[in-house]
Amino acid sequence: MGESHPVVYKRCGCTGQRGRCPRLIDEGHGSWYFAVQLQGLSGWRERFRRGGYASAGEAEQVGRQLIAAEEGGPIGAGCTMAQWLRCWLATVQGIRPRTRQGYADHVRLHLVPALGRVRLSELSLRDVRRMFTALAGRRTRYGRPLAAASLERIRATLRAALNEAVREGLIDSNPARAVRLPAAPRPRAQVWTERRVAAWKATGERPTVAVWTIPQLVAVLDGVREDALFPLWWLAALRELRRGELAGLRWMDLSLETGELSVAQQLVHVGGKLVAFPPKSVAGRRTVALDPQTVRLLRRHEHDRRAEMTRRGQAWDDMGYVFTRQDGSPVAPDYLTYQFHKLVDKSGLPPVRLHDLRHGAVTIALAAHVDLPVVQGQIGHASIVLTADTYTSVLPELHHQAARATARLVLSAARGTARKVRRGWCGWMTQV
Template sequence: MASGTVYRRETPAGATSWVAHVTWQEGGRRRQSKRTYRTKKEAQQALAELIATHRTGTFVAPSRLTLRDYSVGWLAGLETQGRKASTLRGYRQVLDLYLLPRLGHVPLQDLRTPDFDKLYRDLLVGGSRNGGPLSMTSVHHVHAAANKMLNDAERKGLVTRNVARLADAPSLTTARAKAPEMQVWTPAELAGLLRSIEGHHNEALFLTIAMTGMRRSEAVGLRWCDVELTRGALVVSQAATQVDGVEQIDAPKSRRSRRVIDIDPATTAILQRYRASQRERLFMLGIPMQSDDRVFTTELGRPIRPDSVTQAFGRLVDATDLPRIRLHDLRHTHASQLLMAGVNVKVVSERLGHASVSFTLDTYAHVMPGQQAEAAAAVAALLGPG
């Protein structure tokens, strides 16, 4: 059973503070904790909370471990758990750019919810690298990292509770609503790009992304053993990313991202010709092909780097009069055109490998404006003439 007292302490200079002193038995030994506060009321409140945690079995031993020092072991633990290298890189970037410069010096047990409220406000006002506002989506990611860190700290008994969980952070729904509208091409614009790259070394790559909605990492990681040309289908079974200049091969983004995507006859034919050309070129170079070789490679048959794919796409678009879009917008274009063509949203969601149909609806609801009118007309038709 814990007990304690509050007493006043004066410095030689005459300054006054109040100490909450708690004692308890642990492992047959007497333990104690002393914390200093500005006022008697604060010390009494802290004492009551400490004694209450002993009674409920939620007591956390006092520690001056800072957020910065804790983050080192936390990241190492995530790596031990087998988290993807790209995920770890994302956490490190959030820590190094946003969390640690502002709160890294603060002991974990001294962090308070208002600290995170202020952090998010400051980031939204001037948190970007150039001193401008940081997007709501980025601030949401900062909150997600902080929440994960302190959840783990609470689970391991390093803090009494996760104070970041209570902070006022932008929700992902709000962040997406405030984000710039996605850029997509019309069917005519997409056809224009595909015509402009006919015969280009990367024709098959960008045609495949455009006609399947695959993510860049999925296309870069695609192997010939994942391609069923006789059936007209691709199996998404791995994703290739690059972390600090080193390629990382991981499972796709989520369980639903592991999927089979049917491809149209024209795309199948292009891939067949591309494979024959690739095989002939590598044969001339004395490089044998294996079934697990990558589909999309350099001229020498080596795996392509993800960023080089993005750069190559940008150059091809710049060589046309088409509106400039990002490589990832080919995925948005694919989804938007399917939905506008009336394809069932569940089929579109499965094709894209989204975690849920609701995510697909939230992302692309704006491209289905006519369905509300169709629904109203359908209900009226059921009732018949009035």
């Protein structure tokens, strides 16, 4: 085996075949492996292999990345953090492409510059603390300090890399586990009340997460009713779908006869391409009920799409998606964000993000007295605690309803008591 080139081969889990399974010639059977020779701590070159890759090209690319990570010394307890982080990044499996990209960004921008020269075996809690102290004082390109949530994500990347080093027996413990960072509170959506709108117009100040009132939402939907993606904006505003789920919705996922849609996949931008992936969790794979108005909108949209497909003929790229570009190709999530931002600017209403429509949809459902467990199922959360903690920013009128209901309960009890005790004792009740 050449030292500078990985050997790539295919294997499967079929028993009794000794790696010679005749079905390996089938494209969908088995997975690809790579094997490389790396310098071990003993000074001898040792065989290192990993598998589970979807293609030979992917396996070979990871093998080459691992060889590149070895430059400067062996991959082991005596290697530098830069070598180990690159080795780990090249071989980590079972993560989503966007997660891998986040790991790579953290390694490149933060972890290697701060810890890259430290030996893996010598990394201490003090080193990690010093890094996060420096990061906390760093400013983003917008002049703001790194958010607590960003620091927590960087720590999660470092912790995952060091956990793997512990599993490999290269270090005894993970110093990133003991680091205490500022709490990263989950942002709660704020409703665009008249006072907040006035403050925004005067100073530009806006909540981190904001939702429209029902009249504001109606005004926006009325203003975009002629937009080609109007059914998509409607679904986002009323049925709590994420932008990737909207972009990935196919006609085969719709059952307009029963008034339902299935969230079976989402589109994600990876390496400059749109790639379909299943939802993040089992709870994310869900069935969403549709009201009659939404069904009518989607039927009309289907009719318009079929007419456009007929008109374009061979030029139509029919991939079966509900929401498409003018040539029939699927829309990218980032494109939806861009288009929505333009529509909001044009409306003149206070700004919200496309993802904020998801918060607003839950708010409207709560205003319509939908039970929280039902909302949890529709939004695709595995835990009702997460739903309650994140999305229950209710509309102002619900607060007033709760206040009136509480007062009615107390006054009703007071009136009942007044019949049984001296009138003077409950005289205050008659003043209310």
